[in-house]
Amino acid sequence: xxxxxxxxxxxxxxxxxxxxxxxxxxxxxxxxxxxxxxxxxxxxxxxxxxxxxxxxxxxxxxxxxxxxxxxxxxxxxxxxxxxxxxxxxxxxxxxxxxxxxxxxxxxxxxxxxxxxxxxxxxxxxxxxxxxxxxxxxxxxxxxxxxxxxxxxxxxxxxxxxxxxxxxxxxxxxxxxxxxxxxxxxxxxxxxxxxxxxxxxxxxxxxxxxxxxxxxxxxxxxxxxxxxxxxxxxxxxxxxxxxxxxxxxxxxxxxxxxxxxxxxxxxxxxxxxxxxxxxxxx
Amino acid sequence: xxxxxxxxxxxxxxxxxxxxxxxxxxxxxxxxxxxxxxxxxxxxxxxxxxxxxxxxxxxxxxxxxxxxxxxxxxxxxxxxxxxxxxxxxxxxxxxxxxxxxxxxxxxxxxxxxxxxxxxxxxxxxxxxxxxxxxxxxxx
Numbered sequence: 001x002x003x004x005x006x007x008x009x010x011x012x013x014x015x016x017x018x019x020x021x022x023x024x025x026x027x028x029x030x031x032x033x034x035x036x037x038x039x040x041x042x043x044x045x046x047x048x049x050x051x052x053x054x055x056x057x058x059x060x061x062x063x064x065x066x067x068x069x070x071x072x073x074x075x076x077x078x079x080x081x082x083x084x085x086x087x088x089x090x091x092x093x094x095x096x097x098x099x100x101x102x103x104x105x106x107x108x109x110x111x112x113x114x115x116x117x118x119x120x121x122x123x124x125x126x127x128x129x130x131x132x133x134x135x136x137x138x139x140x141x142x143x144x145x146x147x148x149x150x151x152x153x154x155x156x157x158x159x160x161x162x163x164x165x166x167x168x169x170x171x172x173x174x175x176x177x178x179x180x181x182x183x184x185x186x187x188x189x190x191x192x193x194x195x196x197x198x199x200x201x202x203x204x205x206x207x208x209x210x211x212x213x214x215x216x217x218x219x220x221x222x223x224x225x226x227x228x229x230x231x232x233x234x235x236x237x238x239x240x241x242x243x244x245x246x247x248x249x250x251x252x253x254x255x256x257x258x259x260x261x262x263x264x265x266x267x268x269x270x271x272x273x274x275x276x277x278x279x280x281x
Numbered sequence: 282x283x284x285x286x287x288x289x290x291x292x293x294x295x296x297x298x299x300x301x302x303x304x305x306x307x308x309x310x311x312x313x314x315x316x317x318x319x320x321x322x323x324x325x326x327x328x329x330x331x332x333x334x335x336x337x338x339x340x341x342x343x344x345x346x347x348x349x350x351x352x353x354x355x356x357x358x359x360x361x362x363x364x365x366x367x368x369x370x371x372x373x374x375x376x377x378x379x380x381x382x383x384x385x386x387x388x389x390x391x392x393x394x395x396x397x398x399x400x401x402x403x404x405x406x407x408x409x410x411x412x413x414x415x416x417x418x419x420x
Contacts, residue, residue, distance in 0.1 A: 001336055002329065040339040051372055055314060058378050062311035065303050072299065072306075076386060077401050083408040090412075140397065210310075210379035211405070217376045218412030224345035228368035229337055232325045235375070239318060 001229075004038075009233035011037065016056060016241025021248060022261045023202075025209070026238040027053050027180035028112055031105060032268040035281055040230070042098045042105075042281055046179030047225035050217040052238035053181045057210035059239055060246065070203040071145045074158065074196070078168045079208055082186070083215035085172020090219035093177045102276030105178050109269035113262045115184050137161050147200050156197055164194040176216030181209040302389040306382055313378030320371030328364025351416050380409050 011033045012026070019026035027049045034045035064070075093101060138144070143158035158164075167189035171182040183205050190201035220226050275281045348358045349369050359370035383406050390398040411418065 001332070001334070038339070041342045043342060044339050051375060054375050054379060055317070058310045058375075058382075059314045062307045062309075062314065065307040065310065068300060068303060072302065072386065073398055076383075076398060076405060079383075079405045080401065080408070083405055083412075087408065087412055141401075142397075211383060211409070214376050214379040215409055215412045218409065219415055221373070221376065221413075222350050222416040224350045225342070226349070226369075226372060227337075227339065227345060228324065228349065228365040228372065229328065230339060231372055232321050232328070232368050235321055235372070236318060236325070239314070 005229070005233045008034075008038070008230075009237045012052065012234040012237025013241040016052070016238035016243075017245040017248070018241075018257075018261055018264075019238070020056065020060070020242035020245030021257055023183070024112055024261070025053060025181040025183055026056060026242065027178075028109060028265065029268070030234060030238065031179055032109070032272055034230075034234075035102065036268070036271055036275060042101055043093060043220075043225045044227060044230060046093060046101075046177075047217070047220035048227070048231050048234050049179035050175075050213045050220060051226060051231045051235050053175075053179070053213040054210050054217060055235050055239045056242045057181060057206055057213065059242065061207050061210060063246075064203055065207065067148075067203070069147050069199055070207050071147075071196070071200055072207075073141070074143060074145065074190075074194075075204045075208050077141055077143070078165065078186075078189075079211050081165045081168035082172035082175070082208055082212040085169040085174075086176035086212050086215035087172075087219060088169075089173040089176025089178075090216040091176075092173070094223065096177075099276045099279045099281050101177065102272050102281040106269045106271075106273030106276060108174060108178060108180070109265050109272060112184060113265040113269060145200070147197060154197070156195070156200070159195045160193050164189045167193060172212055172215070175209075175212050176219070179216075181213060183209055298389070298393055302386070306385060309382055309385055310378060313374065313381060317371045317375035317378065320374060321368050324364050324367030324369075324371060326364075327362070327367060331364050352414060376413065380406075380413065383409060 012030065015026040015029035015033065019029060030049040030052055031042070031045045034040040034048060035042050138158055138161060141161070143161060144156060146153040146155045148154075167185065171185040171189065174180065174185065175182045183202075186205035186208060187198075187201045190196040190204060191198050196204070217226065272281070348354045348366070352373065355366070355369050355373050358366040383402060387399065387402040387406060390402055
């Protein structure tokens with residue numbers, strides 16, 4: 001048992017490190033590690049992964065929340081969508097057969113691999129759009145904000161609230177169903193659809209991940225899928241790994257790391273899909 | 282000019298409040314994660330001392346006992362100071378950390394009298410409570 005926990009801890013350390021370096025989070029590695037690597041029931045793996053997602057998201061958010069880039073109001077509004085989605089996702093996870101979850105997980109992994117490979121570096125800010133007359137909902141929700149840049153405060157106004165809300169629901173469902181943070185999808189909803197500046201989108205997304213994961217983790221806890229012995233090495237490992245990753249991030253050239261990560265993720269994706277189709281999971 | 286100043290004022294007060302809210306929120310998340318990690322590590326050490334040889338099997342789902350599932354039982358059992366009970370309390374603290382952040386936001390919006398966001402935050406809090414206490418709702 002001690003060796004089992006030690007290996008699990010090492011794996012979680014690695015997952016947290018790579019997850020924070022690539023910005024995709026540790027969840028995408030923890031679930032395949034537990035299911036393929038250790039033969040753990042996929043719902044135990046998802047419950048454990050959600051724990052690590054809350055830990056890394058809250059740990060990271062505590063550091064940058066003070067910088068004033070994220071938009072607390074917009075985040076809170078969209079958390080209605082992600083938490084509702086997360087509960088729905090957790091409910092689906094309990095009724096869906098485990099091998100089907102594995103196949104879905106595989107496809108989401110493949111998608112993550114593609115996204116992480118073509119991910120932009122965040123230097124390309126969304127272009128400033130011509131000032132459009134804001135709709136009634138946008139005015140009501142005060143869906144605008146400012147954020148600090150090198151040239152002083154910049155302001156922005158949100159667009160397509162409805163579209164963003166729906167994509168956030170989907171992000172919540174995937175988070176609850178698969179035990180991942182689904183940060184990439186959250187950023188797409190804010191950056192591409194709602195036209196929130198990229199920097200604001202990424203930090204607000206990270207801020208929201210903890211609340212989203214807590215919504216489904218509550219269900220997993222109550223259903224008996226969060227095990228103390230399994231979660232202990234994973235939570236501590238991922239947390240330490242992500243802290244090291246955050247320190248390392250500043251010095252390293254992330255492009256080559258992203259390539260390696262994309263390849264690893266692709267292999268894991270095929271492994272999950274294969275095992276799911278063969279009903280090994 | 283004067284009109285513009287009056288127009289800007291509430292926004293300034295709001296921003297100042299938001300900045301203070303963010304500071305407290307950051308500390309709240311920090312303390313929550315640290316407390317959870319401390320409990321989980323402490324529980325882990327106790328577990329190793331109490332069960333050095335025990336083997337657990339996770340290949341098939343058996344479900345955790347009620348004392349690891351229900352919020353009030355997790356809190357109650359942790360007083361016995363057994364390894365796994367302490368770990369589970371730490372995990373509960375971790376899950377509660379984002380919830381505490383939402384509760385704090387609710388207080389912040391109440392102070393700002395931002396009623397629309399008081400309502401929005403209350404909805405998020407209700408959803409989170411339904412999840413965390415779903416066992417008591419028997420569905």
